Amino acid sequence: MYENIISTILKSPEERRNHELETIIPWLKKKSPLFQSTKKDIVLDIVKNCEFRQVRRDAMITQQGKKGDCFYVLLRGTVSIYINASMADEEDESKIAQRVHHEHLIDTDGDLDRDELGNLIRRMDQGSCFGEVALISKNCIRSASVVADETVDLLVVDRILYNRCLKAAQVADIEAKTAFVKEHPYFCSWPPKVKKQLAYSLTKLRVEYDNCIVKQGRVVSGLFFLLRSANFHAYLSIGVHSTRRTICK
Template sequence: MTMQIKYKSLLSVLSKTAECRAEYECQELVSWFKNKSVLFNDLKSEIVADVIRHCGFERKRKDDVLIKQGEIGDRLYITLKGQVSIYVIQEQKDSPAEIYQQVNAVCSKKDLEREFLGQYVWSGGEGKSFGEMALLKVDCIRTATVVADMDTDLVVIDRNLYNRSVRDVLEKEFEQKVNFVEKNVLFHGWPVKQQKLLTVALKKETAKFGSYIIRQGAPTEHMFFLLSGEIEITCDQSLFRSQYEDIWREMEALLPGLLPRSSGHCESPHEMMRRKKSQHKIIQMCLLGGNEIVGATSVVLGLPNSLDNAMITRESEILVLSKNNYDRLFNKKFAQKTLANLRERLTMRIYLYIHRCDTLHQAIGTPFLKYLIFLLQDDNAVEELRRTKRRELEEKRGLRTQTYEETEKYDSKEALQMANMLKLLNINPKDRGQGRLPSVESSQRVINEIEEGLRSWVERSRGDSSNLETRFEVQPRPRLMTFHGPGQLKTTSVSQDFLKPDLKNAMSMRRSRTPTD
């Protein structure tokens, strides 16, 4: 039976009253419901049949308001066909009653103006459920407004049917999300209200073996928290230049030293073919297990599309956070520590990527990945380097000269080297009339710090766990690169418990066989 015929059969059953729905008709639709919505995956067939027999059915038009923020909820919805969008008003001073009045005033107008319903949060299509939060407790207030984006068919489950059918499943899922937020060190220190908003924003899904949750080059829409299972991360470096044209041009302008130097000899057609073939190669970067984050680099850096591929190599439970929810929750003052920790973890991850690429394909080079290291260190670093490069360009063109006051910003080591050089040249730096000094190459300083950070990461990763702490006690932690202008460096601590692979076996990382093998 085709999906279209199956759906018509479903509508013919749901359009009847509960008393007129035959038992055999409901049983025939059980498999369809289980495949359509993850809500029914873990339910017994007889419970799903009971839901089909007693659920309600509604058909909404575009811009119809299904749920209003601030009202008391008594039902949940499952989308059979169509799509809905969720909006949230985040005014902390307003009470739920005042928010409800505001939403009601907007909905009473002839033409719905969605911008007055709050910030856009999420859109859900076929098989997605919403409204369940209000059923977890009696007289629970709706926390968001839901609007139909097109003609939408919905299954409606009231409180009585919810309590005897899907309550255990949803409560277990909600409790799992609460435990994840409360116990994850990334979210320590968040206000209770913000933790609740994050819990509501996270959507739990089960990913099957062999499926892709991220495709390289696809638009950046979500980041994922892996609860259990295993995910293989791969990427093709040759696509970076076409994926991120603007960022690549900026890298060429700011850090040209990252780009591989040409060998200087004319390539033969055979050599050119071999080089291009080696460049277009998908490399396995790592295998990720429970409590890892996937797709965060593209979201945190605001990349337009995904950096890598993420394929499920063992059935996994994941929590999905949309990019809109990330922007809404993480770009706050209370989340700055979380962002710093997250950036540090992602930096360690990219160091692993660079090491894998350099180990397997040294000829290709990893300029773009190294540039991402620079972007992850500090939000102000890129802007500061832009200003510095602009100043250096103006000096080269004769539009601007560098004064002695600017050279005083260099660190003590550079200042000593400069003083010695001036002494050999018999130049007095305090003579302002002759104190036009050449600019120190800022981009090379940044590149050196990137390379030093990579070497430090490799050394720590190769160290034995028994003497790792001793090494860190005896030697100061190496600095990771954070550029704040000439001579201004910011020390960043390194997480010791994140991504310490066995580099001796880096050439032969094992994974489960996949359908593509």
């Protein structure tokens, strides 16, 4: 199925037949939360006019401080997102441009030096999307650097297609996240630039009844906030907790 999807997207938009695109849509809706909440005719427009791009490991897909004109959906692989806090509040485009030099990010062995990109904010895998901030903001500047952790396949949406299909919904989503961070008492003492970064990194997660949100003993992957009033239960295994304390000593 995946090979059929790629072979279809590799065709020019004029050569992509509707019956081919119809077979792609269920797969995209299953794999990507973005498409799950998007109307079928809009998804059809996207897969009809998008591009396919494959990126090698350690390649920089977006670079903080540079202008962006594309939105990306991860079809396969994982990426890491980095933010350099010292650049996060820079408004003057000329100043940003002076500070962005890709060659300075390469070490003596010719490999990408990720330490120069700032803090690791999060990792994304199949079905995730990124790049919308530059297409929504007035200055069109990338707010983060995104690096491939392995060879990745990307569905690429240009600015015109993005504005037509996705912009309105994603602007509303970012505004809701920004309002949440601004109003929540947990973040009241956080600096404005950190709040801004946080709003862009939040992910809304829907958990069905009787599913586990976090599990004792597993590595912490993030902080969860309950958006709606709901009943949930927290369980603590004393035996497991006691064993872990002994191991950590």
